Amino acid sequence: MDKIDRIKAALNSEEVDYVPSNIWMHYSAADQDPRTLAEAQTEFAQKYNFDFIKLMPFGLYGVQDYGAKVKIFNKVNEPPIVADYGIHEIDDWGKIDVLPGYYGTFGKQVQLAQHTAKLTQGKIPFIQTIFSPLTNARKLAGDRILWDMKENPKLVKQALQAITETTINFVKANIEAGVHGFFFATQCANYDFLTEEEYLEFGQYYDLQVINAYKDVTYFNVAHIHGDNVMFDLIEKYPVNCINWHDRWTSISLTEARKRTDKCLLGGIREVPYYNQKNEVIRESLLVSGTVSEVEEHVIEAIDEVGGRGLIIGPGCCSDQLSTEKNIFAVRRGIYNSSLVKLS
Template sequence: MPITMTTAQRVRAALRGEPVDRVPLCFWHHFRPQGSGERLAEETFEFFKSKFDLDIVKIMPDLPYPEPEEAISDVSQFQSLPQLDLDTPVFQEQLRCIRTLRMQLGPDYPLILTLFSPLTYLFNFMGENFSGKQRVIEGARQQPAAIEKGLAIVAANLQNLMRAAIEAGASGIFFSCMGATSADFTPEEYRRIARPYDLEALKGAQGGWLNIVHIHAAPSQDGDDIHFEQFTDYPVSVLSWSDRVTGPELSEAMELTSKCLMGGLWERGPLTHGSETEIENEILSAITQTKGHRLILANGCSIPDDTSEEPLHIVRRLVDQLS
């Protein structure tokens, strides 16, 4: 093992479960690129590379998948979602962002594009609130044909975008999945309704080496459990979730999968407002639970955009000292 690894060497070793010089680190929040891929690339490079020198550069979903032109008020409308090609302006801006960052970072630096699952986009189209999400869930149970048609359309669009993203220079896709929680669908329902379209979309990411599934549980859903084991056979290298908010703990997950784990930092805990001792304890806990193997130290969900940078700098410094 080299005394000091490059970021790519470090992350690749973590994926394989091999020794690392220190645990890989990543954290993130959202930006406001105002529709510009160049602007998003600029803000992304400044935060991930210039300011914190993190091991993974994560392009946030701040150039969002296009909303339908007609507001969705009934699940039957999902059958008429548009098929989007790569000339779609926001897709072009995402690809421009990837190409710009790849030129700046060089050929090997881990670079991932954040996209949501087809089901997550349907939730968003119905309205980013609890009632809209519940209408999609009930629609999936009562009008499955309409939901499945919409999922298929979005999955095909995402597959093409993912393939183009990898070709443009992304190392992989950070694929965030909502709905796989005890507050939403049962494990059997998620497997039947959402999984086929998750897998269809992910076919576009086959050329990437750093594909990550994030299993999302809303912070407001107290006591919500994710269906972690539904994702252990997804064609990705890494599983991400808010392990400090919902189960399983990292130590439990080590027994449930051979994939690399991404977590250990509570996005609304010490990472955002804790003392140095609290931050150190959280880092040490994650490293102890995994013995520092198969771990990318990261927050679960995005940290608040107005978070002070002081605890982030503490995290960055401590990772070098403690690993």
């Protein structure tokens, strides 16, 4: 099986020679230049023989063109942060217009896809990271968006529609660049931020417009549900063929998720540190602090949870950039050493 066949088989819950995998993380020392980032991600995937690439544009690429001031550090484990929001008062939502997919910072991420297509030469699937319209709106305004949604929902929805159409333009440009799918991330579909009724009104309506723009065009389409207390049952019904969430530290495990959906599950690796009851870090993430045997057992356990079918091994979100080489290799060893390996 080549990487494309292996990914397609996993997406369709068909038999694989071994469970496909990938580890992704931010490249905060290299993600401001699309060619450098494409080279770093392709080299990483080839070094560890991963089965796909999740493109990792910096997390604020969707709001810089809308006026958010972004502070960039260009250092390992120091991703860009919002230095000043683009929305300061409610009337600012009315200034949000539809942008071309090739414009500004969006355009640099299209270049990232173009460079990756050249480097991979059709031998490894790669998917572009996109954020839900409400997620970008929240990054643009901060949590004041909650007040604005109540004070003038019509104006906020007008802005969300513009962001939606910009995202669709970006999607189309990435399809032209050769991506095989999209990693659609929502950071707002959790009950700690919104009620389900609020998410249906301000989130899902716009999410589905974006996903419907590519669902019948690309074959590898992931929905990522960020945070704790997530709306799994709501997002699982989206027209995607793969679901990713923090399965190792939220209440919905791989085993429970398999009972709720027959879609491919992407996860199995705990990407965050371990905390005590006081929310103090007592141990760094497994890929940083674990032993090789611990990582291998961690991966084998995940594979066993779902019988190895309809599964792609990966983190619940971005892994620590200080993840060790031995532990990243141990992820592959765990897959190879699982009872389900059928290498010819």
